[in-house]
Amino acid sequence: MTAKWSIPALVVAACVGYLIYSASGGTSEYYLTVSELRSHSGSGDVRVAGVVQTDVQKTDGGLHVTFTEKDATSSVPVDYTGTLPDIFKPGITVVAEGRLGTDGVFHARTLLAKCPSRFSTSPYTQ
Amino acid sequence: MILGFLGAGALLAALVMGGFSAVLSFWAGRQENPVMVQVGRRAFYAAAAMIVAAGGVLEWALLSHDFSLAYVTEHTDLSTPTALVVAGFYGGQEGSLLYWALVLGLLGSVSLVASASLGVRLAGYAAGLMAAILSFFLVVLVLVASPFDLLSITPPDGLGLNPVLRDGGMLIHPPVVLAGFASFAIPFCFAAAALLAGKPGSAWIAHTRRFALIAWSLQTTGLVLGMWWAYHVLGWGGYWGWDPVENVALMPWLATTAYLHSSMVQETRGRLRAWNFGLVILAFLLVVFGTFIVRSGVVPSVHTFAISAIGPWFLVFLFVCIVFSVVLLAARASVLGGGAEPVAPVSREGAFVLQNLLLIGVIAVVLWGTVLPLVSGMLGQQRVVGASYYERAAGPLFLLILALMAAGPLLPWRRAATLPSARALVWPGATALVVLAVLLVVGVRAIPALIALPLIAAVAGTCFTQYARLGRGWRRVPSVLTPASARRMRMFGRRRRRYGAYLAHLGLAVLVAGIAASHFWQQEKDVTLAPGQQVTVAGYSMTYTGSEQRQLSDHTELVALMRFGDATLEPARATYAGLGGQSLTHVAINTTPVADIYVVLAGVSADGSASFSVFVNPLVTWIWAGGAIIIFGVLLGNIGERAPAVEASLARVPAVQGI
Numbered sequence: 001m002t003a004k005w006s007i008p009a010l011v012v013a014a015c016v017g018y019l020i021y022s023a024s025g026g027t028s029e030y031y032l033t034v035s036e037l038r039s040h041s042g043s044g045d046v047r048v049a050g051v052v053q054t055d056v057q058k059t060d061g062g063l064h065v066t067f068t069e070k071d072a073t074s075s076v077p078v079d080y081t082g083t084l085p086d087i088f089k090p091g092i093t094v095v096a097e098g099r100l101g102t103d104g105v106f107h108a109r110t111l112l113a114k115c116p117s118r119f120s121t122s123p124y125t126q
Numbered sequence: 127m128i129l130g131f132l133g134a135g136a137l138l139a140a141l142v143m144g145g146f147s148a149v150l151s152f153w154a155g156r157q158e159n160p161v162m163v164q165v166g167r168r169a170f171y172a173a174a175a176m177i178v179a180a181g182g183v184l185e186w187a188l189l190s191h192d193f194s195l196a197y198v199t200e201h202t203d204l205s206t207p208t209a210l211v212v213a214g215f216y217g218g219q220e221g222s223l224l225y226w227a228l229v230l231g232l233l234g235s236v237s238l239v240a241s242a243s244l245g246v247r248l249a250g251y252a253a254g255l256m257a258a259i260l261s262f263f264l265v266v267l268v269l270v271a272s273p274f275d276l277l278s279i280t281p282p283d284g285l286g287l288n289p290v291l292r293d294g295g296m297l298i299h300p301p302v303v304l305a306g307f308a309s310f311a312i313p314f315c316f317a318a319a320a321l322l323a324g325k326p327g328s329a330w331i332a333h334t335r336r337f338a339l340i341a342w343s344l345q346t347t348g349l350v351l352g353m354w355w356a357y358h359v360l361g362w363g364g365y366w367g368w369d370p371v372e373n374v375a376l377m378p379w380l381a382t383t384a385y386l387h388s389s390m391v392q393e394t395r396g397r398l399r400a401w402n403f404g405l406v407i408l409a410f411l412l413v414v415f416g417t418f419i420v421r422s423g424v425v426p427s428v429h430t431f432a433i434s435a436i437g438p439w440f441l442v443f444l445f446v447c448i449v450f451s452v453v454l455l456a457a458r459a460s461v462l463g464g465g466a467e468p469v470a471p472v473s474r475e476g477a478f479v480l481q482n483l484l485l486i487g488v489i490a491v492v493l494w495g496t497v498l499p500l501v502s503g504m505l506g507q508q509r510v511v512g513a514s515y516y517e518r519a520a521g522p523l524f525l526l527i528l529a530l531m532a533a534g535p536l537l538p539w540r541r542a543a544t545l546p547s548a549r550a551l552v553w554p555g556a557t558a559l560v561v562l563a564v565l566l567v568v569g570v571r572a573i574p575a576l577i578a579l580p581l582i583a584a585v586a587g588t589c590f591t592q593y594a595r596l597g598r599g600w601r602r603v604p605s606v607l608t609p610a611s612a613r614r615m616r617m618f619g620r621r622r623r624r625y626g627a628y629l630a631h632l633g634l635a636v637l638v639a640g641i642a643a644s645h646f647w648q649q650e651k652d653v654t655l656a657p658g659q660q661v662t663v664a665g666y667s668m669t670y671t672g673s674e675q676r677q678l679s680d681h682t683e684l685v686a687l688m689r690f691g692d693a694t695l696e697p698a699r700a701t702y703a704g705l706g707g708q709s710l711t712h713v714a715i716n717t718t719p720v721a722d723i724y725v726v727l728a729g730v731s732a733d734g735s736a737s738f739s740v741f742v743n744p745l746v747t748w749i750w751a752g753g754a755i756i757i758f759g760v761l762l763g764n765i766g767e768r769a770p771a772v773e774a775s776l777a778r779v780p781a782v783q784g785i
Contacts, residue, residue, distance in 0.1 A: 008483065023518035
């Protein structure tokens, strides 16, 4: 390509850079363990990975659920409304997306379960 | 037991033949020794044959329930339906790698059969590179991830296939996606061989383009089938989640889309040679990178892959491929520069260049979103991005690409003295305005929707304009074949590819319309209903009538019955006895002409009331239809196509003679 094209190329590159910068600044979330959640000070939604404990309480026909999410050192109560992932049960690892309320409960907006198979080509989502 | 030894032996033999083919082909290519190049090619065929044998052994072991093989035990059990036992071949890490090698061996053999005309040196290097890549997979299969590993004790029954994979989609989606991934290696081998041989002319383009088109078609089909599967099986109401696994399948597809367009500029104008090499190489590097990402577990994904020993191997392979490609492109930079006239910004080729830049931009967006957890994790606290990042960053780029799809085909080659004539723009412009007016009248005020849908309409309008021109051309063809009319028909034969491409554009417009409508206007409601109660979502009412338990061959189902007009929707939760009583949602979908009613059963309480997530997804069927139209267009335009007359087209463009 000749020099003539370097200007459009630069314009596109600048636009793409700006789009990436503005979009990732506004929407990226911290990916934390339960212990990191306790010391995390930022605002906005975060994702927290941990293991579901045996205290799962389902109400409202299974649409509302509370449970404790735990990693090696700490735990947090989680509150979630919505359809649960198929494989949700005590002992599996879940990633809760939401924020820690002032009540000390993590209010999850979405709940992702990690697929237990060794290799799977299909996503379990929400 | 014996099958394990047979399979492992076949893989080892394939590795020996593959390695032999790689070394011999390179050497023979360098020496320009046609006999030895032929021998090297035949060694590649032999390696492919041994992989076929290994695949046959694995399939045999699966079908005969030979649980002495760890792979058979881990992915099937006695209750698995036969069709899914067959599919167990690619249902796990090791088997899917074997399947990959199988596709590369077979498609690679086909591509090498036709490569002799490209010259001894180029054919030798291409075979050598392909054999080297095949050998890498075979090394991994033999040393780290063998599907033929034996268990010390043969269990009486296997663990069974993951329930989520027990679906008809399992029979078609993974093999197509994996075949697409594997086939990106073939264009790469021919491009890199052309560079190595110092023959960056146009001969390789015709050959590479055909296999790039095969890879692209497979990947298109695989992506659409993957969306279809996610939508019908996973029960979250959507079809695309911007998960790393989806992203890495999308990126090589985008790069190859760019290549399929820019290669036309090289075919007709002899321009963009270096750029075309770069795109083919980029597509392959993205495939290797993606394979490393999804199979090593370095990026958090909802698909967890067990901490797998193959990660470091793919990392090294990726590193080698990147270094090789960069060095090769740099070393050949001098022969790549074309001294022909520059590309005018307002012209068909100008539109292609801009489209290429935008597609690279989308790749950059997707790549950054995919590796952000990795990069931020190294620098400090790990961060992740969700769907809204991709929508905000890639959305505007996609809109610009749509605009180019509407205007680009109307621009003439070389240079447009004026902008496309007003007459050409009438129909696309009119359709866009009509759609815009309709949207405004029905009360749509969301700016993205008001931009996207008229643009989609304009793309469709452009395609129809081109077909109308074709139709007028046909009317002039008289019933008696004169030399002039025969010439016109030959002209159409030559332009078949273009009209197939417009059909593919039209299919993409249909597909994007489905994505846009379901994205902008999806409605969702979570409800708990007692028997007899009714729920209304987006004007669609349905009544919950009760639930029942059903016993099927390998699972039990708790089915909720929901009356919707004359139809009964049966969302269910299935529980599989194997795998520790894992349960699985069975979504109920009722397709009406304008929207899908999509019902997921969350659970049934002791008092008989049931909880549901009800989605109304507009125009989702358009996505599947659009995918089918794209593939139909590609087949129509290219099947049975002879190698395009590169020399003839070059002869018409004096400026690029003598490449």
